[in-house]
Amino acid sequence: MQVKPLCGCLRRPRIGWVIALLGACAGALTASGQTSDVVLPETLQGYNLIFINIDALRADHLGCYGYKRNTSPFIDSLAAEGLLFEQARSNSTYTRESVSVLFSGMLPCSSGAMGWYAQVPETVPTLAERFSAAGYETVFLSNTAVLAGLTRGFKTAHHLPLHWMLSTEGPKLTAIAMEHAKKIRNRPFFMYLHYFDPHGPYEPPDDLYLRFADTFYPNPLHIFDDIRADLNQLRKEGFGPGDPRFEDTVIRYDAEIADSDRSIELLFHALRAYGMLEKTLVVIASDHGEEFLDHDWVEHGWTLHEEVLRVPLIFWAPGKMPAARVKASVSVVDYYPTIARLFGLPTEGSALDGEALFGPADSGLRLTPPSRPYVAELMLQERAMTRSVIVDGWKYLAARKRFTPAERPNEVRQLEEVQLGLQAGTIPMTDVWGPPVYEELYYLPDDPRETRNVLDEQGAVRDKLRAILEKHEKTCRERGIETPPRQEVPALSPEEIELLHCMGYF
Ligand SMILES: [Zn+2]
Incomplete structure (x- = not known):
């Protein structure tokens, strides 16, 4: 497995990872050579975890995954300082199933968390329960109600809106996260944040829409009421790449990504001001992607094609986690065992379907790609x-x-x-x-x-x-x-x- 050098944002010089062990600006370093070069000097025991899941965010619409538009300048800057997995996939393209995989470490049909109301069975220990048992504060914050019933193990759980198809709520979620962060700043914590902005309907703030368009398109189509409902007719009329209605739809999706990016930047500024980033691993992820006629359809939760499976995955903990791009194929089901390994949490009693992405090394942990079929x-x-x-x-x-x-x-x-x-x-x-x-x-x-x-x-x-x-x-x-x-x-x-x-x- 090759580890590609960093590209884009920071263009730092390539320096051997060994310097990171000296504690010198480790975030700027690029691991070179093989995947096995990605080494953590020690576990993250005692660290905090902030897991940021951005709903319906397909990886190839982020700059750090090669996208042409500047949708995510802040996430790109984190990626340049962190460990980016170029081939991360979800194990379902439906939100509740995917989040259940994350919280259980099991595939949908393996745990039984499948279907419209999927939730982790009572007999399966959740990731939040593992953190709680280890003495962590556990906080679940979401700006969608679609995850109701999936919060077992979290001491604090808050779903922001009273309905689910709501855009531009990211800043509110950030504000609530900042409030909670202040309360728990002196104790180790696991905070799960679920940003919903890129999920349909695509109704971004005006200024972010105008980042990608000169003027507002006069007759935008609604992803559910217009496009999904009448796609056959729209296709006959030429709806697709190059059609202004299609291009407007993608611009609005991209602007929603930019909205989440801005909300996460605000969160980082606050956490930095509170001094809460020094001992924190931040994970940037998504539950699934989004389709724009890649296979003649839109949205997600209908197929398992690549546009709805490929998701971003970035681990950010400068000074602890090296900066590198990893080609190894990984998936959401691997996150539970990986986090357990990093934080020293037990996994007894779990029938995990994934594998920890870090294995023991002579000292510390070494990146180890999963061996099981995806x-x-x-x-x-x-x-x-x-x-x-x-x-x-x-x-x-x-x-x-x-x-x-x-x-x-x-x-x-x-x-x-x-x-x-x-x-x-x-x-x-x-x-x-x-x-x-x-x-x-x-x-x-x-x-x-x-x-x-x-x-x-x-x-x-x-x-x-x-x-x-x-x-x-x-x-x-x-x-x-x-x-x-x-x-x-x-x-x-x-x-x-x-x-x-x-x-x-x-
Ligand atoms: Zn989702």
């Missing part, structure tokens, strides 16, 4: 049920339930009407373990955009990857995970019930 799952009975696996650049996808892009607008309409009680009926249940109804195979090094399905030409590769997924499914079934008869609403606090009610869930 697996992702999307288990939304209402939309799509599919799994994917990547081995040696080959990506195999097997869907149990799938609607074509042309079918989706109608499916969305019916689903929403059933959920809101406007139409009688139930969502048809599909067997989680049933046979695939649609399979795809791509070779990512030659076809990173997944445009040429070579399933029939590469039978041996298909069989090998199919067998890996079948083994994973067998393991899950042996754990007693079954197709739920219906999507169960999780046990919630009165506040969370109110939040989900406001979201139109029931």
Whole structure:
């Protein structure tokens, strides 16, 4: 595995990591050579953790991942001082499933945290419980209500809005985070922050929109009400790259990213003023990406293609964590064991599906890429049920339930009407373990955009990857995970019930 030199923002000179051991401006250093060169002199025991999850942020829309627009100057500056993983993926493209993977260290079908109301089962110790048991303050702050019921183990949990489709709330989340930071500044803490700005609808502040456009587009389309609902008609009219309505949509998404970037910069200024950054690891991450017609559709939570799987991952702890870009493929399911390893937390009682990204070295910890195949799952009975696996650049996808892009607008309409009680009926249940109804195979090094399905030409590769997924499914079934008869609403606090009610869930 190669570690590429830093590019872009700071353009610091390449200096051997050994100097970091001397404590001299370690954040500016570039690890060179192999992945094994990324070494931490010691664990982060006693450090704080601030985990920043930015919802629906696809990695390739950040400058530090090569994007053409200046969406994220502050995150780019953190990336230049931190450890950036060039190939990080989520294990689901639906928010509740992905965050459940993060908090449990288990894949959706492995823990049973799957579906519209996915939540970590009571028998599975959460990351927050691990920190709490180790004496940490634990704070969960989100500017979306969509994570109601996923806060087990956090001493303090606060969902900002009373409805979920809200933009430009990032500064408020930062303000609340600053209040909480002041209260817990003298104790070790784990703070989870969930910024929602890039998630649809895309309604950014005017000044950030004008960072990327000369004037306001006069007739913007709403991602859900206009685009998702009428995509077939829009495509006939030429909606796509080059069409001003499409370009405006992407600009507004980008400006929402810039809004989160600005909110995080404000947070950093405050934390620095409180003296809280010296012993803190900050992780910048996302729960999944976002599609803009890459595969003839928009938003996320419908497929497991790369545009909705690839997410940013940056570890920032200057003086402790070297500055480097890592090519090794990692995924959200690895974060729990990695954080446990870094902070010296026990993992007994957990059946972790991921691997710690740092292993023991002669002194301290050394970056160790995961050896297990990468697996992702999307288990939304209402939309799509599919799994994917990547081995040696080959990506195999097997869907149990799938609607074509042309079918989706109608499916969305019916689903929403059933959920809101406007139409009688139930969502048809599909067997989680049933046979695939649609399979795809791509070779990512030659076809990173997944445009040429070579399933029939590469039978041996298909069989090998199919067998890996079948083994994973067998393991899950042996754990007693079954197709739920219906999507169960999780046990919630009165506040969370109110939040989900406001979201139109029931
Ligand atoms: Zn999400």
